Amino acid sequence: MRVFEAKLVYSLVSLGEEVRLDKADKVADYLRSAFDEHPMQEAFYCVYLDRKNHPLGRHLITLGTVDSTLVSPREVFRGAILAAASALVVAHNHPSGDPAPSAADIHITRRLREAARALEIELVDHVVVGDVKADPLGRGFYSFREAGML
Numbered sequence: 001m002r003v004f005e006a007k008l009v010y011s012l013v014s015l016g017e018e019v020r021l022d023k024a025d026k027v028a029d030y031l032r033s034a035f036d037e038h039p040m041q042e043a044f045y046c047v048y049l050d051r052k053n054h055p056l057g058r059h060l061i062t063l064g065t066v067d068s069t070l071v072s073p074r075e076v077f078r079g080a081i082l083a084a085a086s087a088l089v090v091a092h093n094h095p096s097g098d099p100a101p102s103a104a105d106i107h108i109t110r111r112l113r114e115a116a117r118a119l120e121i122e123l124v125d126h127v128v129v130g131d132v133k134a135d136p137l138g139r140g141f142y143s144f145r146e147a148g149m150l
Contacts, residue, residue, distance in 0.1 A: 024143030048085035097134025
């Protein structure tokens, strides 16, 4: 039988002004460079937050294909628990540029909302990041919180 040791590894992501991720546009800006690393694939990130919504760290949960990625609440909340996060924001990109949520996006958001309630970790938002030019609304992102789904 194999036994594994869990480790937290910290890599400096940013050094500068303190960011408070309390709005979807701030989340999109905060993660845009991370999504640029894999522009042709969906990437699902979790940002762990303290009580004042300052980021404690970000974690690439999964890297998918051009139009889908697999996400499990277990994977999302594992890091949040280890980081002793009070809250979290999840976000993923749409390589097509249109940030409108798919049926799968809506489904996983509901699952994450229920898991967050059970674990007493606030799910602040789920943000889908796209491209301003491809977004019919001209924003370049979609917020489940702003849409009233969280």
